[in-house]
Structure formats: C-alpha cells, structure tokens
Amino acid sequence: MARKKIALIGSGMIGGTLAHIAAREELGDVVLFDIAEGLPQGKALDLAESTPVYNASVSLKGANDYADIKGADVCIVTAGVARKPGMSRDDLLGINLKVMKAVGEGLKANCPDAFVICITNPLDAMVWALQQFSGFKTNKVVGMAGVLDSSRFAYFLSEKTGVSVADIHAWTLAGHGDDMVPMVRHSTVGGLPLPELVKQGWMTQADLDGIVDRTRKGGGEIVALLKTGSAYYAPAESAISMAKAYLNDQKRVLPVAAWCQGEYGLDGMYVGVPAVLGAGGAEKVVEFDLNDAERAMFAKSVTSVQGLIAACKEIDGSLA
Ligand code: APR
Numbered sequence: 001m002a003r004k005k006i007a008l009i010g011s012g013m014i015g016g017t018l019a020h021i022a023a024r025e026e027l028g029d030v031v032l033f034d035i036a037e038g039l040p041q042g043k044a045l046d047l048a049e050s051t052p053v054y055n056a057s058v059s060l061k062g063a064n065d066y067a068d069i070k071g072a073d074v075c076i077v078t079a080g081v082a083r084k085p086g087m088s089r090d091d092l093l094g095i096n097l098k099v100m101k102a103v104g105e106g107l108k109a110n111c112p113d114a115f116v117i118c119i120t121n122p123l124d125a126m127v128w129a130l131q132q133f134s135g136f137k138t139n140k141v142v143g144m145a146g147v148l149d150s151s152r153f154a155y156f157l158s159e160k161t162g163v164s165v166a167d168i169h170a171w172t173l174a175g176h177g178d179d180m181v182p183m184v185r186h187s188t189v190g191g192l193p194l195p196e197l198v199k200q201g202w203m204t205q206a207d208l209d210g211i212v213d214r215t216r217k218g219g220g221e222i223v224a225l226l227k228t229g230s231a232y233y234a235p236a237e238s239a240i241s242m243a244k245a246y247l248n249d250q251k252r253v254l255p256v257a258a259w260c261q262g263e264y265g266l267d268g269m270y271v272g273v274p275a276v277l278g279a280g281g282a283e284k285v286v287e288f289d290l291n292d293a294e295r296a297m298f299a300k301s302v303t304s305v306q307g308l309i310a311a312c313k314e315i316d317g318s319l320a
Helices: 013-024 041-046 088-108 123-134 146-161 195-200 205-214 218-226 233-247 292-315
Strands: 005-011 030-034 059-065 074-075 115-118 141-143 254-263 267-278 280-283
Touching: 005 013, 005 088, 005 254, 013 030, 013 041, 013 233, 030 041, 030 233, 041 059, 074 088, 074 233, 088 123, 088 292, 115 123, 115 233, 123 141, 123 254, 123 267, 123 292, 141 267, 141 280, 146 205, 146 233, 146 254, 146 267, 195 205, 205 218, 233 254, 233 267
Parallel strands: 005 030, 005 074, 030 059, 074 115, 115 141
Antiparallel strands: 141 254, 254 267, 267 280
C-alpha cells in the first residue's frame, strides 16, 4: 500500500510542528505548503535531514504551488495570521477569511477526497468558511479546538489533583472562544466527576472555578507569555490525534468543531461537540445531556459563533 499523503497548508509555527510530529510518527509523506517562498522548502529540508537520525521512511517537501498537494489524504490548515497580545481570535476574521477562500479553492482543485482539519482562527467561523469555499462534504471538514481546550483543562486538573493526565477525561464544548463551555459534570479524574472531587475534598469549588476560567483563557495565557504569536505545540499534537483517528479508522470520540444538523438543537452549523472520528471523517455527533445552566452557556457561545458567521457573510457576498 502506498504511503499516505499529508498536506499542511500553512508552514508557520503550527505547520512546522505538525510536519515534525507527522514525520516522527511516520503518518505518511508530508507536503508543507505556504505562500511565503523558501519557508516551507527550508522547514521540509531541515526535517528531511533529521529523518535518518530516527529512521523515518517518509518524504518531506516544501511547496508554493497547490499542484504539489494533489491527492492528499489529509489536509491540516493553519494558513493565515495568528494572534498577538491584545488581540482576540475574532480580530483575525477579515484577513483569515480571504485566506480560507484561497485554501478552499486549492483543496477543491487538488484533493477533493481529503479529510480536512482546520486550525486557523477564529476557528468555528473559519472551518465553516473552508467547508463552504471547498464544497467538501461536511463530515470531511472539521475544526481543531476542543481537543486542545480539553487537553488544557485536563492538564490543569492533573496539576491540581496530582493524578496522571492518563486518568483524566476532560471535555470542553461549544465555540473556541473565551465563552467555551468546560463540561464540569462530564469531566472525570480517575472516574470521579469533578463535582464529586470537590465533595471529597480533592479541591475547593473556588479551585475548580479557577481551573474552568484558566481553561477558557488558556490560549490568551500563552499569547501573553510568547508575545510574538500563539500556541503551537499543543495545537499541533491535538490535530495529529484527529488525523490519526481518521487515517487509522480509530472511531475515537474527540471534541471537535463538527457540523451539527439537529444535534444540540442546531440547524446546520459548526461548533465544538464530541464526535466519533474514523475513516468516514466525523461519523457521528455524540450528544451530552445538558442541564439548564450548561445549555445557557452553550447557547451563548453558539450566538457568538453565529455572529462571526454573519460577519463572514457580510465581508464575502458569495457566502450569503
Ligand atoms: N496560503 C498559505 N499560507 C498562508 C496564507 C495563504 N493564503 N496566508 C498566510 N499563510 C501562512 C503564513 O505565511 C505563515 O507561514 O500561514 C502561516 C501561519 O503561520 P504562523 O504565523 O506561524 O501562525 P501559527 O502559529 O502557525 O498559527 C496559524 O492557527 O491557531 C491558529 O490563530 C492561529 O490562525 C492562526 C493559525
């Protein structure tokens, strides 16, 4: 069987990290694409020169021409601009929407059967725009945000409780903004739901509230520290876990920006929900039971995403 082909659209901080992990894990041959000349070629060559050290039998290539991603099995999209301190993800909308148009057309012309994972922010609106511009089936286009937000949530819970991250299952739903919804009742440490941990004295309610708040603002915390850009290691690892679920038909339930038509009462939109990822892409949305408070938080976040989609439609009439 021929090797799989992984196309990385955007070869910046996340794109380069994705290429590194994809090569080390031998997911397939990697094409790094970017509009910047030399950047994808330089990163691809540097990474290719490292493969003899760890014996990875994959090729890495840099490209400025969409023809080079022809036939890709998986495309991970990070093209666009990242946040700087003082910016919200929504501030990126105007610039990144134009980028999604170019990327959508490039994917449509060259790899119409690919599974597409969008990382570019503002995530929920950009994954929607990418699906619209590419015309791909909604199950083959997803957004990466929930795996990252949930991983941050799990890490903070591990730090507080001293329990291994391996035994923590944390979930965040809804949009990838500061009004995301960390699912306190559905997340567990060693099988115990978080409210039970508070009852048993593992942490106070104030500790738990602090962790929820830090999770919501997790991206901004990294931006403030780095000063020149946004997070890239954890986003890259998160997208790779999604790519592996597709390539290996793992049927993993991961929180991703998936198309909801009826689920969670939504009438055709992308938002963060748990979904089964396998060879069919996003095969099924998993519906958590939400109580009134959770439903209200989810609705607030959905309203923000809908506002961003409306803004996209205003900027680009072809989306209306
Ligand atoms: N086509 C292809 N690549 C593009 C285009 C385009 N039209 N426009 C910009 N790029 C490239 C840039 O040249 C740059 O190399 O996208 C890359 C983005 O890389 P970084 O600026 O390093 O950003 P990164 O940290 O990788 O984040 C990318 O993911 O998490 C989100 O908010 C983040 O939207 C941002 C994206």
